[in-house]
Amino acid sequence: MRLNRVHRTIAAVAAATVVGATLAACSGGSEDGGTGGAEGATAEEIEAALQEGGSMTYWTWTPQAEDQVAAFEAAYPNVDVELVDTQGAADNNTELQNAIAAGDGVPDVIQLEYQSIPQFQLPGQLTDLSAFGYADLEDLYTPSTWGAVSQNGGIWGLPQDSGPMALFYNKAVFDQYGIAVPATWEEYVEAGRKLHAADPTKFIANDGGGDAGTVTSLIWQAGGKPFQVDGETVTIDLADEGTQKWADMYQPLIDEELLGDIPGWSDEWFAALGDGTIATLTTGAWMPGVFESGAPAGAGNWRVAPMPTYDGTPANAENGGSAQVVPAAAENKLLAAGFLKWLNSSEESVELFLASGGFPATVSDLQSDEFLSYESEYFGGQKINEVLVAGADSVNPGWAYLPWQSYANSIFTDTVGQAYLDRSSLTDGLAKWQAENVAYGTEQGFTISE
Amino acid sequence: MSAVTADQRAGAAGTPVPASPTKKRGRRAPASRVHLAGWGFVTPFLVAFALAFLAPLAYSVYLSLFRNQLIGGNQFVGIQNYLAAFSDGKFWDGALRVGLFLAVQVPVMLAIALVAALAIDSGRLHGKSFFRIAIFLPYAVPGVVAVLMWGFMYSDRMGLTGHLNDWVGFALFTPYTKQWILVAIGNIVTWEFVGYNMLIFYSALRTIPGELYEAAALDGAGQFRIVRAVKLPALRGAIVIATIFSIIGSFQLFNEPNILKTIVPTLISTSYTPNMYAYNLSFVGQQVNYAATIAIIMGVLTAVIAYVVQLRASREND
Numbered sequence: 001m002r003l004n005r006v007h008r009t010i011a012a013v014a015a016a017t018v019v020g021a022t023l024a025a026c027s028g029g030s031e032d033g034g035t036g037g038a039e040g041a042t043a044e045e046i047e048a049a050l051q052e053g054g055s056m057t058y059w060t061w062t063p064q065a066e067d068q069v070a071a072f073e074a075a076y077p078n079v080d081v082e083l084v085d086t087q088g089a090a091d092n093n094t095e096l097q098n099a100i101a102a103g104d105g106v107p108d109v110i111q112l113e114y115q116s117i118p119q120f121q122l123p124g125q126l127t128d129l130s131a132f133g134y135a136d137l138e139d140l141y142t143p144s145t146w147g148a149v150s151q152n153g154g155i156w157g158l159p160q161d162s163g164p165m166a167l168f169y170n171k172a173v174f175d176q177y178g179i180a181v182p183a184t185w186e187e188y189v190e191a192g193r194k195l196h197a198a199d200p201t202k203f204i205a206n207d208g209g210g211d212a213g214t215v216t217s218l219i220w221q222a223g224g225k226p227f228q229v230d231g232e233t234v235t236i237d238l239a240d241e242g243t244q245k246w247a248d249m250y251q252p253l254i255d256e257e258l259l260g261d262i263p264g265w266s267d268e269w270f271a272a273l274g275d276g277t278i279a280t281l282t283t284g285a286w287m288p289g290v291f292e293s294g295a296p297a298g299a300g301n302w303r304v305a306p307m308p309t310y311d312g313t314p315a316n317a318e319n320g321g322s323a324q325v326v327p328a329a330a331e332n333k334l335l336a337a338g339f340l341k342w343l344n345s346s347e348e349s350v351e352l353f354l355a356s357g358g359f360p361a362t363v364s365d366l367q368s369d370e371f372l373s374y375e376s377e378y379f380g381g382q383k384i385n386e387v388l389v390a391g392a393d394s395v396n397p398g399w400a401y402l403p404w405q406s407y408a409n410s411i412f413t414d415t416v417g418q419a420y421l422d423r424s425s426l427t428d429g430l431a432k433w434q435a436e437n438v439a440y441g442t443e444q445g446f447t448i449s450e
Numbered sequence: 451m452s453a454v455t456a457d458q459r460a461g462a463a464g465t466p467v468p469a470s471p472t473k474k475r476g477r478r479a480p481a482s483r484v485h486l487a488g489w490g491f492v493t494p495f496l497v498a499f500a501l502a503f504l505a506p507l508a509y510s511v512y513l514s515l516f517r518n519q520l521i522g523g524n525q526f527v528g529i530q531n532y533l534a535a536f537s538d539g540k541f542w543d544g545a546l547r548v549g550l551f552l553a554v555q556v557p558v559m560l561a562i563a564l565v566a567a568l569a570i571d572s573g574r575l576h577g578k579s580f581f582r583i584a585i586f587l588p589y590a591v592p593g594v595v596a597v598l599m600w601g602f603m604y605s606d607r608m609g610l611t612g613h614l615n616d617w618v619g620f621a622l623f624t625p626y627t628k629q630w631i632l633v634a635i636g637n638i639v640t641w642e643f644v645g646y647n648m649l650i651f652y653s654a655l656r657t658i659p660g661e662l663y664e665a666a667a668l669d670g671a672g673q674f675r676i677v678r679a680v681k682l683p684a685l686r687g688a689i690v691i692a693t694i695f696s697i698i699g700s701f702q703l704f705n706e707p708n709i710l711k712t713i714v715p716t717l718i719s720t721s722y723t724p725n726m727y728a729y730n731l732s733f734v735g736q737q738v739n740y741a742a743t744i745a746i747i748m749g750v751l752t753a754v755i756a757y758v759v760q761l762r763a764s765r766e767n768d
Binding site: 094097101119122123208209210232262263266268403404406407410411413414417418420421440443444445446 | 519520521522523607608628711712713714715716717719720721730733734735736737738
């Protein structure tokens, strides 16, 4: 009999733990914090606050952050910046969500990818920096990065870096198999066939269907505008002309098994970049620094070329890139505003950022001779920044991410990713992705048109 | 003999002790002092229990009655989340998947654990301490590490699977395919938890009094007869406990698929198991309320199934 009572308790506890385990960490609580637009300050007031000092927290996963914070504290000895390394965008965003929901431990300044800004801005969780006069900083930054931080009538952050796409290719592999650098996507697919036929262990590209970020950028590059956001109205059309252009180009790569499926950013992936298993990579201009630290074995073999085009007309997109923002619940907004401006516009800070392979968002740095004439040893002495900066000029205008892009990306594998797995139609996968996003957007209170 | 039947029997015996306050007023004081002392002893437990179990549970139920939208904010929606969950194909797909997992993996795992425990207990095994430790060891490996390790072994490019397939000359093992991925997960879970269950069974076996074996031997029972007539009946309680733990574990399936997802993102969906679904909804989709709803439904389902198993076991006992 005692045993049975134990069992009943177990059953009850079972229920409690299943429920509790999932929820212990994610208290909900509504957050209708203000937009922060009310309490503004002038440049003098901010400067005075920085001189007076205090302590603040800064969350980021930028590798250069430690150096930047040290330089800032040297310039403003009374300010104490507590730096928290959030390891990456995913953890960073989750931690911020939790802190905002808990109403406690919200950082004063935090890094956000451009695509994640709307998700925090819409519910009023970010401070409008135009109250500090930061709208005047517009000319410092490239139009696409400024566009990403200024929307819905406010300035929600200052750009840290940008990621115009480029074609990174392994010249050693291309030379070995007599493959020319593809200028069009048609040539690219053909190069993929030739390479894989010559050596079945090598792939023109690695994409196992788990990388929504790259695919959305490729759609952007093809001229697609599947997401349009106008306040609370969101248009989703993953069958528009540009998106279809990408799908038609990409389908043969999937059908003919020309793509590698190594998990991105894994040790295996870096090894494959180093040893030539993956022959090309279409990604953002921030990649060279990652190459150098992650795939040292590939040193000297890699080169940078402009993105392949569909019809010979240069066209490009952005991939990745972040801004720093001030949450609405930040406690030391004056310090935060001062630090943020120093971080992403002062010469001293940007120089530190560039020193270890960062790709800036500031126009003056992008156009400086020193930056453009830099010869990268890893890329065989190529002046890579000339190619990368030129790529920024042809970024297709008018792209927008969904206000729930990180969730949309998470279900990408469930929908579009299935086309990779089954070697089935990308168009069908995109239609499923659209349907799930329409359902989610409706659930979240948006007006959705398709 | 279950608690329920015992209570009924007490009721049937007709010994109601209705409190009659008017008569016993004189003796109330000492009685309540005793009561107070009792409360004093259990209060620390009750406080911990309330904070650790009841509060999160109550909070989850509270959360599940609201909907927090990016546009429109937070509002009370009553049982709407529950209605939505009951017609949510993704949720039920996940629930059915863990149900299938439970129906196949748990019996296999418990059978292996049982055989291992009986073998070690038989006294006929050389180096039994070695086997006991060796079988238990995987349980001591942190779950995440275990999954990563198996994840590599399953890889056709660099793992054990790849080497085996090269050796036989064709793709014999393909754990990373739609057909086999659930089996591959089951294999990891079995590897992790056989030792734990084996230890439960083994310790239950050690409590069997030696006289029973002597008696059995005198009656001329062989080893298999002893297993059937002495050991297995003595293990009944332990088997029920192990089964219930395993049911709970199956319904909470999360670590293994969630980590494998980083290796094979398209094979394992975000709603592969109910816990993964709830996790993705709350941490990525910001739908804490709906995630709470799913967690509560799964909690209730788990409790019901665990209770049914326990009830059946005790009925067979009678």
